[in-house]
Amino acid sequence: MALTARVVVEAMQLGDVSAVHEIERLSFSTPWPAYAFEQELRGNRLARYVVARAGERVVGFTGVWLMVDEAHITTFGVHPDWRRQGIGRQLLLNVVDLAVTLHARRMTLEVRASNDAAQTLYRSFGFEVVGRRPRYYTDDGEDALVMTTPDLDDARMASLVAAERARQTE
Numbered sequence: 001m002a003l004t005a006r007v008v009v010e011a012m013q014l015g016d017v018s019a020v021h022e023i024e025r026l027s028f029s030t031p032w033p034a035y036a037f038e039q040e041l042r043g044n045r046l047a048r049y050v051v052a053r054a055g056e057r058v059v060g061f062t063g064v065w066l067m068v069d070e071a072h073i074t075t076f077g078v079h080p081d082w083r084r085q086g087i088g089r090q091l092l093l094n095v096v097d098l099a100v101t102l103h104a105r106r107m108t109l110e111v112r113a114s115n116d117a118a119q120t121l122y123r124s125f126g127f128e129v130v131g132r133r134p135r136y137y138t139d140d141g142e143d144a145l146v147m148t149t150p151d152l153d154d155a156r157m158a159s160l161v162a163a164e165r166a167r168q169t170e
Contacts, residue, residue, distance in 0.1 A: 007087055009094040012049035012061060014041055019058035020051065020077075027077040029139040047074070048102070050094055052087050060087045062095050064107075071099035073109035076118075086168070092125055093164050100152050107152070110136060110144035122147050126160045 012020065017037045024031035040047045046067065052060035060078040064071045073095065078087045099107050110133060111118050119129075127147040136144035150157050 007052050007054050007059065007090060009050050009052050009090055012037075012041060012051045012063070014038060016051050016058050016061075017041070020049075020061045023058070023061060023077045023079045024075070026080050030137070032075060048098055050091065050098070052078070052091050054082070060091050062091045064095055064099060064102075066099075066102045066104060069103070069105040071095070071102060071104035071107045073107065076109075088121055089124075089164065090168060092121065093161065093168065096125060096149075096152070096161055105151055105153075106149045108146065108148045110146055112137060113143045113145050119145065119147070124160070125164065126150055126157050 017034050020037055021031065021034040037049070040049060040063065044065070046065045047063060048066070049061060049063035051058045058079075059082040062076040063074045065074055066072075076088070076091065078091070096107065107127070109122065109127070111122065113132070126149045128149075129145045130148050131146035133144040133146060135141040
């Protein structure tokens with residue numbers, strides 16, 4: 001689905017934390033506390049976070065930790081009122097570009113085994129299931145699927161990213 005408003009993705013600032021936490025709270029049964037985002041922004045040299053803005057409003061966010069040569073997506077959320085408008089795709093494209101800039105070789109993440117929508121999005125960016133973490137989620141004991149991309153400099157990844165970039169400029 002095409003965006004209904006112009007959305008810009010940019011680095012998360014401390015002033016964005018309350019809006020990001022609200023999206024977390026609306027999206028997840030065990031949201032990160034606001035202070036966790038503050039700590040990430042202030043003191044985690046391995047972390048990078050971005051937000052999607054529609055005008056002044058934060059409508060989505062994601063973050064990665066660069067772990068040696070791997071960019072691990074730590075969290076990802078879009079405000080419920082803004083879902084299914086391409087914001088998740090825009091955030092994911094931005095974070096793939098960020099991973100390349102950080103010289104990551106590949107990307108990884110965990111996703112709920114029941115979250116088909118997120119898995120479909122991640123697969124469209126080349127992520128594949130490579131493992132399972134039994135009872136990973138503390139709220140209900142659901143398993144997480146571990147997903148990873150091929151090498152980011154692989155021709156297949158370049159093709160997927162180029163196709164997504166073209167889709168977003170249509």
